Amino acid sequence: MSITVTSVSKSFGSHPALNNVSLGIDDGMFFVVLGPSGCGKSTLLRAIAGLEPIDAGEILLDDVPVAHGTLHVSPEDRRVGVVFQSYALWPHMSVARNVAFPLETAGKRRPEVNERVAECLETVSLSQFAERRPAALSGGQRQRVALARCLAQGAETVLMDEPLANLDPHLRSTMEEELAAFHKASGATTLFITHDQREAMALADQVAVMWEGEILQVAKPDVLYQRPNSRRVAGFIGQSSLVPVTVDKVQGGSARVSFADVFADVDCPMTVKTGPATLVLRPEHLVLAPGGSGFQATVLRTVYRGGSWDVFVKVKGLQEPLRMTLDRRADPGEPLHVSVLRGWVLPN
Template identity: 60%
Template sequence: MSIRLKSVTKRFGSHAALKDVSLLIEERDFFVVLGPSGCGKSTLLRSIAGLERIDGGEIHLGSTVVAGPQRHVDPEERNVGVVFQSYALWPHMSVRQNVAFPLEAAKASRQRVLGRTATCLETVQLTPYAERKPADLSGGQRQRVALARCLAQGATTVLMDEPLANLDPHLRSSMEEELAEFHARSGATTLFITHDQREAMALASKVALMWKGEVLQADAPEVLYDRPANERVASFIGRSTILPAEVVRVRGDRALVSIAGQTFEMPCRTDTQEGPAKAMIRPEHVRTSGEGRRLEGHVDRVTYRGGYWEANLRVAGQDQPVLVNLGHKATVGEPLAISLESGWLLPE
């Protein structure tokens, strides 16, 4: 099912956890909601699941309004599966029994329970572990049991609340691949909550960045990275430098801008106006070789990032250092000249 939120508001006392949130999650999307702790991500998920009553707006699952004015459909009637950070497995039950539980609770026939449970275990590749207890499984395997249980209950929409947060970095990486495969095999619409932008970029077909109860931008991962809607998005996604600039000329989606007395061309929105602006510069936009207009400065700090060094370059008259990726280790205080091959003019 698709998920549509229209101007959804949720308050806890005087605090607005969700402020007029509107989103469209298409059928079979792997949609990631990204943001820092306390921004409203989990409240959004719980509202879609029916675990929280909203104070305004509407939530649609497919063509059905499940939350709105004078309407609240109970969680068990929404046909969504929720995977929590804690997995929420029954410790005294085997893997097979945990997966079968929703079917048995719905009083499905024994044949239906056995067949559906076997199919779901095969989907998450846990058939050899069917008789084990959760305590005998790794964190990643427990996560897969929780996913299989969602499938067993017939959920066509799966909501995941920071499901990888309890795993070590190595296991998180392998589980990302498994989640992507699970999504492809199941055909479910998936809403995934995380504060980890690397995780979001690796998994999502679309990412919504939340901040203080609001959605700042919802786009494909590469759009958020290359063309952020504002300075807040640019600062949160990836590593970048925000520099004051002056737009000299605009032609279509390209602008000639002046930065620290030098002019460079970079992409922009077609409605960009001449005058003061801010330019987002990623490290990959910067070149330290070649000819042409260059910004001069000195290295303020050097950090090894694994395979390359990242230098903070102090340019005269600029408050923020420019991030530069180098193939060699620079020395603090060393002079360095750079050119800007691209960037992005942030919309007002």
């Protein structure tokens, strides 16, 4: 099922939770909305699910309007399933009964219910746990029960609201793999809400960065990381140094920039013009220069990351330190010779 959100707005009192939001999510896509707490991403999910009426705009599922003007199609008629942080499982029911519940409520016959439950549990690899109760399952297994229940009720779209937030880091990593496998097996369009950019990068076909009720950028994870469209996106996605530079020359998709007596050739969008600009430098964009070439920097501090060190260096002429990654320890006060391997000039 495709999802189309066009100019949707929603306010709670004087607070605009959604401000003219537009999105297009193709059938079968794993789409992630990423943003900090309070940015409106859960409100967007609830609006698509039909749990929250909208003030303006339009929402279509498979090109069929479900919300606009006075139209508000009820949640049960939208063919979407929602997975919350709490999983919302019945503790007194077995796994199979939890999955069967929406089918039984819809009045399906017992043979049909049993067959569908078996299919859904097989999809999420929980067939052997059919008679267990939720309390006897791990957090990841309970999450899969909630996913199976979405499939059982005929959901063509699965909406997940921070589903991994309550899991420990090790289990979250395992569940990322399981969610990817579930998506591939089910073929369901998946809208995943999270504040964790690592999750977003690991799972998404496309990511929408949301901030204060607005969508800042929609792109594939690698494009979002390598070519952010604003300072806010560049600062939120990954680690970066935002350096004021002068663009001296532009040719196609590359630019010659200068800052603090440093000259570098970097990537840029076609809209960039010569003059003042902002350069995004990721830690991997800075490397040690051989034979004393490059420019000089002084180590301020280091942070060990297990197999590598985050190194913060001071460059004469820059107010803020630059961040780079080394495979060896560097001590505070140590001089380094550094080169800019690549970078990205933000659009004008």
